[in-house]
């Protein structure tokens with residue numbers, strides 16, 4: 001494939017003096033804990049969290065610092081035209097085939113230092129260890145720091161991976177703005193990636209994608225495991241449900257004559273919650289936001305609107321659950337003299353991770369006596385985007401207390417190391 005697949009961008013500093021902190025001592029130590037801490041210093045907030053949103057100053061500084069780190073450690077690094085950063089270890093036999101490994105550099109607002117960042121650091125350390133121990137691989141390996149996954153600044157997610165797989169292009173962001181009204185294109189340009197230079201950074205040379213990430217749940221910790229091999233990433237369906245009744249006087253309207261939208265909503269939410277618990281252990285259903293109108297203490301609720309988030313790794317299970325609950329909603333509405341309107345606004349299909357690489361990871365962890373289990377990811381990850389186009393593997397390390405997207409995010413040092421250990425072996429099998 002050579003250089004034709006890359007879309008090089010010169011990094012502009014937009015008149016700012018970039019302060020790149022490269023701590024040689026940390027680099028030499030190459031401990032995951034130290035490097036995660038170092039990367040977390042870019043965008044650190046007063047509350048001890050990390051806010052590193054796409055194309056902001058802290059985002060630029062973090063990407064540039066990683067680029068320097070890669071280059072100082074013998075991995076030539078380059079950006080594609082949207083700001084995904086790659087550090088390349090060139091293969092000797094089939095250099096045009098690439099094993100891509102990494103995660104995302106952006107965070108949520110006031111997030112933690114491990115989400116995304118650990119995956120980049122782990123991949124970086126794994127590749128350096130491989131190069132030191134075995135020399136250059138047969139296939140090329142690239143460490144990727146994906147520019148965006150969370151959707152925290154602009155209302156779109158997976159900008160980095162969706163450009164690489166070709167499911168997004170510049171057209172998708174032409175009307176997109178952040179909460180300050182800044183357009184996506186303007187932010188992109190300010191960060192040094194001029195939309196005028198855009199040409200789809202699609203990669204057709206990728207053999208497989210391997211990502212390691214914190215679990216963001218409690219399964220591993222509860223089961224006393226150090227590592228999770230993800231078999232599926234759950235599909236997600238999101239709905240808005242609107243129930244219309246009639247606002248009326250709370251004191252003068254007898255119970256049989258009411259059209260109480262809130263009671264219908266309450267009964268429906270109770271039903272779907274119980275139904276979710278009975279359907280399948282992996283099925284989750286959440287009503288996370290509810291608006292009552294007029295929301296006054298002495299007025300019967302005339303309208304209730306709420307969100308509904310449903311996840312499972314098998315689409316027929318989601319289909320059947322939705323059929324059951326919406327049938328019940330219809331019946332409830334009739335019984336309660338109210339009307340219900342349901343609108344679907346997100347339907348992300350479940351994605352299966354590559355079973356061959358997953359099996360390999362399970363076997364390698366057994367050899368290394370790393371306590372490991374297969375699991376399903378209820379959270380979305382870049383692996384689900386890559387997994388639709390290339391064989392993909394997603395590995396998890398434990399999250400203490402299941403906490404993520406918070407300054408309290410924490411993973412023990414030996415778990416971070418176990419993850420890197422296994423990732424190194426998986427990459428070795430894939431590329432050497």
Ligand SMILES: [Zn+2]
Nearest residue numbers: 104115116213
């Ligand atoms: Zn993440």
